[in-house]
Amino acid sequence: MYSIGPLTVAPGERAQGLIPVGTSSYGVELGIPLIVVNGAQDGPVLCVDAGVHGDEYDGQEAIRRALAEIDPATLRGTVVGIPCMNTPAFEAAARASGIDHLNLNRIFPGDAEGSYSQRLAATFVEQVVPAVDAVVDLHTGGAYGEIAPLVILQGGYEDLATGLALAAGHELVWKGGKWGGTVRHPVLEAGKPAITIECGGATYRETNVEHHMNSIRNILRSLGMTDGEAQLRDTYTTVAGTFARSAAGGFFVARAEPGETCKEGDLIATITDHYGTTLEEVTAPQDGIVLWVRRIRTVRPGDEVVIFGEVLGEIRP
Numbered sequence: 001m002y003s004i005g006p007l008t009v010a011p012g013e014r015a016q017g018l019i020p021v022g023t024s025s026y027g028v029e030l031g032i033p034l035i036v037v038n039g040a041q042d043g044p045v046l047c048v049d050a051g052v053h054g055d056e057y058d059g060q061e062a063i064r065r066a067l068a069e070i071d072p073a074t075l076r077g078t079v080v081g082i083p084c085m086n087t088p089a090f091e092a093a094a095r096a097s098g099i100d101h102l103n104l105n106r107i108f109p110g111d112a113e114g115s116y117s118q119r120l121a122a123t124f125v126e127q128v129v130p131a132v133d134a135v136v137d138l139h140t141g142g143a144y145g146e147i148a149p150l151v152i153l154q155g156g157y158e159d160l161a162t163g164l165a166l167a168a169g170h171e172l173v174w175k176g177g178k179w180g181g182t183v184r185h186p187v188l189e190a191g192k193p194a195i196t197i198e199c200g201g202a203t204y205r206e207t208n209v210e211h212h213m214n215s216i217r218n219i220l221r222s223l224g225m226t227d228g229e230a231q232l233r234d235t236y237t238t239v240a241g242t243f244a245r246s247a248a249g250g251f252f253v254a255r256a257e258p259g260e261t262c263k264e265g266d267l268i269a270t271i272t273d274h275y276g277t278t279l280e281e282v283t284a285p286q287d288g289i290v291l292w293v294r295r296i297r298t299v300r301p302g303d304e305v306v307i308f309g310e311v312l313g314e315i316r317p
């Protein structure tokens with residue numbers, strides 16, 4: 001039997017249900033929705049989550065579809081899907097929930113006595129982390145921007161999480177390290193691998209749902225949970241991301257695409273006023289790769305406009 005939150009699942013069975021976090025003002029129970037596929041044979045417990053940011057949709061759909069195609073009779077181990085971690089943010093169609101406006105991916109391990117998002121984070125740490133062996137956290141570039149397909153590998157945890165990161169299948173490996181409080185952190189601190197996979201954003205695209213499903217399928221093979229050999233690339237490119245913010249507000253137009261290679265000084269984006277006068281040109285600070293570009297046209301002073309990737313090196317598995 002496998003147990004997580006309120007669910008107990010026999011080998012070879014599926015189950016779904018909610019880990020409660022709190023009751024909304026409508027009187028409806030809010031919490032973490034779970035889909036569990038418990039294999040008939042022993043193996044690791046893989047958790048795949050999405051919807052930490054409520055305006056990132058592709059991973060949410062990918063989890064439902066990827067878990068639906070798993071046959072529990074042949075699965076070795078258990079897959080725990082959290083299709084939408086931050087349901088109040090999803091309801092608001094926004095990055096953060098309308099309850100406390102906190103960025104859930106900066107406040108882990110949370111606080112069981114805190115606001116809703118803090119309680120949600122604490123519930124994940126208390127009830128999900130001990131019940132799983134690895135976590136794959138699916139994101140997109142959000143409603144405001146589009147990101148190149150990439151995996152985020154937390155700096156300092158390379159020994160623990162590189163295998164999982166490479167199995168995600170994307171060429172770009174972003175060595176995350178400048179900020180804490182993500183979903184990855186409490187998992188890594190518990191000595192278990194955790195990665196974030198990014199792709200798409202600005203809208204929902206079936207091609208990006210498929211990208212996320214392919215990552216889940218390859219990770220299941222790499223962990224020996226499903227049949228077949230995991231596909232690895234010959235080389236992976238490691239990058240460090242730098243966030244560029246606008247000085248001027250105005251009308252934003254990107255001149256480079258996510259994933260595009262740039263030379264120092266190349267034009268990445270322009271900001272104009274309503275008369276067409278160029279107010280600002282965003283250029284590549286060095287040779288590198290555009291990781292994320294703003295997709296909505298409205299830009300205010302200080303808004304994020306580009307994430308630029310400095311190439312650190314390569315990984316040959």
Ligand SMILES: [Zn+2]
Nearest residue numbers: 053056139140
């Ligand atoms: Zn996100």
